[in-house]
Amino acid sequence: MHGLLKLAWVEAKIYLRQPEAFFFTLVFPLLLLFLFGGIFGNKPHPLFGGRGTVDVSTPAYMALIIGSTGLISISIAVSGYREKGILRRYRATPLRPATILAAQVLVHYVMSLAGACLLVAAARLLFGLRFSGRMESVFAGFTLSCLSFFAAGFLLASLARNTRSAYILGMVIYFPNIFLSGATFPREIFPPVIRTISEALPITHVVSLLQGLWIGNPWSRHLTEVLVLVGILAAGVIISARVFRWE
Amino acid sequence: MTAAIRVEDLRKVYSSLTAVDGISFDVAAGEIFGVVGPNGAGKTTTIECLEGLRTPDGGSVRLWNLDPARDGRIVRERIGVQLQNSALPEDIRVWEALDLFSSYYRHPVPWGPLLERLGIAEKRRSAYAHLSGGEKQRLSIALALINDPDLVFLDELTTGLDPQARRSMWDLVRDIRRRGRTVFLTTHFMEEAEQLCDRVLVMDRGRIVALDSPENLVRTLGGETQVLFTVDGKCDLGRLEILPGVKRVAASGGRVTVTGSGDRLVALIVNALDAEGVNFRDLRSEHPNLEDVFLAVTGEVMRD
Ligand SMILES: Nc1ncnc2c1ncn2[C@@H]1O[C@H](COP(=O)(O)OP(=O)(O)O)[C@@H](O)[C@H]1O
Ligand SMILES: [Mg+2]
Numbered sequence: 001m002h003g004l005l006k007l008a009w010v011e012a013k014i015y016l017r018q019p020e021a022f023f024f025t026l027v028f029p030l031l032l033l034f035l036f037g038g039i040f041g042n043k044p045h046p047l048f049g050g051r052g053t054v055d056v057s058t059p060a061y062m063a064l065i066i067g068s069t070g071l072i073s074i075s076i077a078v079s080g081y082r083e084k085g086i087l088r089r090y091r092a093t094p095l096r097p098a099t100i101l102a103a104q105v106l107v108h109y110v111m112s113l114a115g116a117c118l119l120v121a122a123a124r125l126l127f128g129l130r131f132s133g134r135m136e137s138v139f140a141g142f143t144l145s146c147l148s149f150f151a152a153g154f155l156l157a158s159l160a161r162n163t164r165s166a167y168i169l170g171m172v173i174y175f176p177n178i179f180l181s182g183a184t185f186p187r188e189i190f191p192p193v194i195r196t197i198s199e200a201l202p203i204t205h206v207v208s209l210l211q212g213l214w215i216g217n218p219w220s221r222h223l224t225e226v227l228v229l230v231g232i233l234a235a236g237v238i239i240s241a242r243v244f245r246w247e
Numbered sequence: 248m249t250a251a252i253r254v255e256d257l258r259k260v261y262s263s264l265t266a267v268d269g270i271s272f273d274v275a276a277g278e279i280f281g282v283v284g285p286n287g288a289g290k291t292t293t294i295e296c297l298e299g300l301r302t303p304d305g306g307s308v309r310l311w312n313l314d315p316a317r318d319g320r321i322v323r324e325r326i327g328v329q330l331q332n333s334a335l336p337e338d339i340r341v342w343e344a345l346d347l348f349s350s351y352y353r354h355p356v357p358w359g360p361l362l363e364r365l366g367i368a369e370k371r372r373s374a375y376a377h378l379s380g381g382e383k384q385r386l387s388i389a390l391a392l393i394n395d396p397d398l399v400f401l402d403e404l405t406t407g408l409d410p411q412a413r414r415s416m417w418d419l420v421r422d423i424r425r426r427g428r429t430v431f432l433t434t435h436f437m438e439e440a441e442q443l444c445d446r447v448l449v450m451d452r453g454r455i456v457a458l459d460s461p462e463n464l465v466r467t468l469g470g471e472t473q474v475l476f477t478v479d480g481k482c483d484l485g486r487l488e489i490l491p492g493v494k495r496v497a498a499s500g501g502r503v504t505v506t507g508s509g510d511r512l513v514a515l516i517v518n519a520l521d522a523e524g525v526n527f528r529d530l531r532s533e534h535p536n537l538e539d540v541f542l543a544v545t546g547e548v549m550r551d
C-alpha cells in the first residue's frame with residue numbers, strides 16, 4: 001500500500017509537469033465552458049427541458065475529461081513507459097506488477113476528478129450552474145465511467161505496437177467520440193442521422209449517464225448506459241490481462 | 248567459496264532463434280564476474296534470466312538456491328539491477344527517483360551519501376531528461392545500490408560513455424566489490440572485462456566459448472607475444488632462435504621482431520642480447536589480450 005501511494009504521488013507530480021496531459025484534463029474543459037457559456041449563457045431553454053446550456057454541458061464536459069484521460073493520457077503513459085523500459089525497471093524491484101498499473105489508474109482518476117471539480121466550481125461561480133441530482137450518484141457514475149474508459153486505455157496500450165500508434169489509435173477513437181457524442185456540442189442540436197451514429201459511440205453513454213444523474217434521474221432509467229460501461233470495463237480488463245506486454 | 252549464482256544448462260529461445268543455448272556456470276560470492284561477447288551473443292538474455300525478468304525455456308537458474316522466476320520478490324529484495332535498455336520518466340527529479348526506489352525495499356540505505364559516492368550529489372534536483380549519459384548511468388547505479396544488494400547486475404554499464412567516464416565507472420565497480428558485494432556484468436569491450444573481472448565468460452551465439460580468469464585465458468588461448476627492438480650494427484639472430492619459447496625471428500633493416508610465448512620471453516631475449524654485446528634500443532613487447540583470445544576461439548574478429 002505504501003509502495004502504491006508513493007509511486008502514485010511521484011507519478012502525479014510527473015503528470016503535472018507535462019503540459020499536454022495537464023491541458024486536456026484540467027484546462028481544455030474550462031475553456032469550452034468559458035466559450036460556450038459565454039456565447040449562450042445559462043438561461044433556461046425549451047430545447048433542454050427548461051435547463052440552460054451550461055447545466056447540460058457541464059456533465060457532458062466531464063465525459064470529455066474521462067474520454068481524453070482514458071483514450072489518450074493513460075494509453076500514451078503506459079505504452080511510453082513500456083517503450084522506454086520504465087516498466088521493466090520497475091519490474092526489477094520487489095514492487096508487485098499490479099501495483100505499477102494501479103498507480104497509473106489512481107493518478108489518472110484523481111486528475112480526472114480534479115478536472116471535474118474545477119469545472120463544476122467554475123460553472124457554478126460564473127454561470128450559476130443548477131444541480132438537481134444526488135452527489136453520491138454522480139460520483140458513482142463518474143467513477144464507473146472512469147474505470148470503464150481507463151480499461152479501454154489499457155487495452156489500446158496493449159494492442160498498440162508503440163507510443164506513436166497508441167497516440168494515433170487514441171486520437172482516431174477520441175475525436176469522433178467527443179464531437180459526435182454530445183460531449184462538446186449538445187446532442188439535442190444534431191440532425192437524426194448523426195444522432196443515430198452518436199448512439200453507437202461508447203462515450204455517448206457516459207454523457208447521457210452523467211447528464212441523467214445530474215438532473216436526478218434514477219439509475220433504473222440508465223440501465224443501457226451502465227451495461228455498456230460495465231461491458232467495456234470487463235472486456236478491457238479481461239483482454240488486457242491476456243495481451244498486456246511489459247516490454 | 249559459496250556460490251551466489253548457479254546456472255545449469257540455461258536455454259532461451261525466441262520463436263525460432265536460440266538466444267542462449269545450454270550454458271552452465273557458477274559465480275562465487277565476492278567475485279566480479281563478466282560475460283563478454285559481440286552484440287547478439289545472448290548476454291542480455293542471460294543476465295535477465297538471472298534477474299527473473301525473463302523465464303528460461305530450459306535448464307535452471309539459482310541465486311542462493313532461490314529461483315528468480317518463482318521467488319522473484321525475495322530475490323529482487325537482495326539484488327541490484329542496471330538494465331541495458333531502460334530509462335526513467337523524463338520529468339522525474341533525481342532525488343524523487345531515489346526516494347521512490349527506496350520505498351520499494353525493506354532496508355534501503357540513505358540515498359544522500361550514495362549520491363555523494365557516485366559523484367552526482369549536485370544533480371539531485373535535476374530532471375532525468377537533463378542528465379548527461381554518464382550521469383544517467385551513475386543514477387542507474389545509485390538505484391541499483393539503494394537496497395544495499397548482495398549481488399549487483401550491470402548490463403553494458405559503459406556502452407556509449409567516453410573513455411574517461413568509462414574509467415570512472417570501473418572505479419565504481421571495483422568499489423562495489425571492495426565492499427564485499429558480488430558483481431555480475433556484461434560488456435562487449437574486451438578491455439573492460441580484462442581490467443575489471445576476476446573471471447570472464449566469453450560468449451558467442453548463445454554458447455560459452457571460454458571461461459576463466461583473463462590472465463589464464465590470455466596465457467592459454469591468446470597466442471603469441473611479440474618482442475620488437477632496433478639494433479645498431481650487426482647482430483647474430485641465430486642466437487635468438489634457439490632460446491626456449493621463441494618461434495620465429497624476423498628482421499628488416501635494423502628492426503627485429505621475435506615471436507614466441509612464455510612468461511620469461513622478454514627477459515631471455517634481453518639477457519641474450521646483453522651477453523652478445525648487441526647494441527639495441529626501443530625494445531617493446533606486444534602481449535595478446537582478450538581480443539586475441541576471442542579471435543583464437545571463435546575464428547572471428549570481435550565486432551564492436
Ligand atoms: N525479446 C526478444 N525477442 C526476439 N529476439 C530477441 C529478443 N531479445 C533478444 N533477441 C535476440 O536474441 C539474440 C541475443 O540477444 P541479447 O541477449 O540481447 O544479446 P546481447 O545482449 O549479447 O547483445 C539476438 O539475436 C537478439 O536479436
Ligand atoms: Mg545486450
